[in-house]
Amino acid sequence: MPLNLDQIERLARLARIEISAADGGETRDRLNDVFALIEQLQAADTRGIEPMAHAFELAQRLREDAVTESDRREAYQAVAPEVEAGLYLVPRVME
């Protein structure tokens, strides 16, 4: 079932992407084309089939509990939009 503009806007809010009023219709139409494509999956009979999340059925490898990292704050914050006193700054967080 095609999605309407409200549903698209809800997705955009979840994904934190602003959609301008002008682009809303175009976005909706293109997305609905894709949703029609993936709707084909519904026809397949997958009863009893295990979902496949990874290429191989392997177990997670574990890391030994050792501190291997040193402080590289200066290098990392050199590419940050806004920092002060070693902190990343953002618009005030409300709780």
Place this chain on the structure above:
Amino acid sequence: MINSSLKELGAALAEKRISSVELATLLIERIEALNPTLNAFITVDREKTLAMARDADRRLGAGLAGPLTGIPLAHKDIFCSEGWLTTCGSKMLANFASPYDAHVVQLMKAAGLVTLGKTNMDEFAMGSSNETSFYGPVKNPWDNTRVPGGSSGGSAAAVAARLTPAATGTDTGGSIRQPAALCGLTGVKPTYGVVSRYGMIAFASSLDQGGPMAKSAEDCALLLSAMSGFDPRDSTSLDRPAEDYRRDLEKPLAGLKIGLPREFFAAGMAADVREAVDEALAEYRRQGAVTVEVSLPSSGLSVPAYYVIAPAEASSNLSRFDGVRYGYRAPEYTDLADMYCKTRAQGFGAEVKRRILIGTYVLSHGYYDAYYLQAQKIRRLIANDFVQAFRHCDIIMGPTTPSTAFALGAKSDDPVEMYLSDIYTIAVNLAGLPGMSIPCGFGGEGGKLPVGLQLIGNYFDEARMLGVAHRYQLATDWHKRMPEEA
């Protein structure tokens, strides 16, 4: 020199017929001349490149060189390279100088390869035409009105135009093989887990794999041997002994069983592609291989399954681009939520935003089972199809793409049409198998556009697959053809 194989370049460097600095300078000059038209590179940094070349020359002089020392290489701009701008083709990372090296970049440095620059790509590797790049489309060197394919379109165009002897690429649904086919080169997507994903900016984590793009299978074997190997920083990296992927290059083809999937040879393949592929298969038969029909009954659902799984993973992988710690931040906003929404609206292009929204939808409450879980089940069916098929053959062959390179803009307004360009390549990623594309002729108007033959190996069968490709390249010269402008 520009059409030499890596082996020939290595010999020339070793015998001091040319220095790494001379080679790098020659290629930088070619890039300066041709890149304004092709737009294959996003970043070229003569000083950094020449410093690496000088270092390589010292190693060559000191007799400390390996087979790749001093040879220039371009990296797809998805690989984090310390000190280099690493944009992933996006405005979001247009100012991101990476503070670290990807595993692949480290290995290539260690092998003595000289970084020539960072190549253009579809934004965050989402595209099949290289038209979604923030840095503009790449032109196909064989016909500048056409796309080079994507998402590793810059790497493909750069190798095709002989701006670099080789390049790295990544392949999530065909992003190495499809542009290799459309640009007339050899490109390999290894078995999932063979090449570390650490430092390779993630698109769809369970499908992404890095690999080499070069002129020949022999070159790719050499490069893959250098760029693969276990990496403890990637939990999905496979802990296997290092391999020399050249080991089966000379193995004869007699008795080789080639599986031809019925579904790949059904309607949908353009006549010129069909003709070139059939002729390539005939050459294999001449060399003693036999062809058998196999079936991949679920492969018809690979495109819709892929367009659930890949966007789902991408929607989550791309959440880190929020304007807080690096990358683009919108200049104006009212509060935190507005900063996020504007940053992401302005920093991402249309196709990336589309895929994030698709992924958000298929993972959202009430839809997860119907889409995401169902797609993963179909992924299993597709993988099982290949297991069945490999009971009857040693290698699978077919077309890489349904047609030769299409015109710029032809599909850019129709995402679904664009997605179908990867109809033959996507199933390989879903199964995690190795695959490659090699040039097998020309099609299009006037027969000037390359056609690719796709080879799909069984898990970890890269060496054999490369050998099968190499035997064909010994008998043909499609891979040596260059576009006129080059």
Place this chain on the structure above:
Amino acid sequence: MMEWEIVIGLETHAQLRTNSKIFSGSSTAFGAAPNTQANAVDIALPGVLPVLNRAAVECAIRLGLAVGGKIAARSIFARKNYFYPDLPKGYQISQYETPVIAGGSLAIVVGQAGQSYEKTVALTRAHLEEDAGKSLHEDFHGKSGIDLNRAGTPLLEIVTEPDMRSAAEAVAYAKALHALVRWIGICDGNMQEGSFRCDANVSVRPRGSEVLGTRREIKNLNSFRFMQQAIDYEVQWQIATLEDGGRIEQATVLFDPATGETRAMRSKEDAQDYRYFPDPDLLPLEISPDWIARVKADLPELPAEMKARFESEYRLSAYDAAALTAGREICVYFADCVAAAGRENAKLCANWLMGELAARLNKEGREISAAPIPPLQLAALVRRIADATISNKIGKEVFDALWSGEDKDVDAVISDRGLKQISDGGALEALIDGVLAANPKSVEEFRAGKEKAFNALVGQLMKATRGKANPQQVNELLRRKLSDRDVLRPPD
């Protein structure tokens, strides 16, 4: 008036005591300068990937064994997607459908000595996840500062069934869990530093109702006192709201210690939808029976096992046994004390530990590890009481001397101060005769049937001996003397 039943479930986040983070090699040490312990993985640079820390998994196995939960042979890490500045990836790696631990339970003792009861709280699950960073709201020109040092610190989230029926039960559970995680060495339990944080899901329903009421979740309770206050406030607020004809809306609330009230948070997302899915960067976590067996062999005797042992072997009450196993330190103190005093004196050791020692520590706000009387001294004191060298009452005087640090040796205190109990029958008899002669009125009253008068006579005797008379002997002798006189008494 309707009677209400309170229903509480707790979710506890215990930071695990590992050296490095759950998915990276950064240090987890507390208190470093901002963002100096946040590496490429922790700040989520493009291209980085997580690798799971073995020690974090081992902590989960320890807890699973300690609560009798089922340790999953195969569990899955999932991504919980939401945007928040202290969450660098835009998702938290957690476990969703298949957690590492399922089920299990924790026995608790609720209430004060004498009126306590035992209860078992069922656990739903425990899962591994990563902690977020911190948002600092000090004024950075009206902005918030983000410190990601804490991001990626391993957490075990331990979730109960909605089994608790009062704030006291919730606090008793939280204390028992707090003691347990420290006991098995998986968490330092430092609540000020946020190492052990609880969220309480609180609802009320008419007593007898089978249906759960709508719950509100009180977030981030970082002290037991606040937990008690917050739940008490929340419960009375919910009941008042319902009795006024209002409805409870599901919400996340914060407790404000300054006002003692709870208030609803501004929601993080208008419509919360975390879009959980298995993390494609991580493979299934497999835990072999071998590994579990190795961890089990390495586990200390657990508090529940010890509590049962104390009750059966030492005849301690459930309350005392629970109190003495509420923490590793008190338990070790008790064990050392019993070892020196003799098992037959275990009950007396417990009485002194739970009585005089606990009261003194409490009064001075000290931990048992800082008690001025070491277990061996207390054991010596207990032995002297047990062998009747001194009375229990005189024991307190000795205790005071030891506490003040004036003296270290129990026997020296007793002899130096002449505290040895008078247990010589002849001497006591003479003293009793004197007291009887001096208090004819009390004797008369006793004869008239006033039992109180007996106590007055004992008191006089104790006064005369400065408390050193053996109380048991005094009792016996005095009764005999008084009854002897009864024989002599002329008929009415």
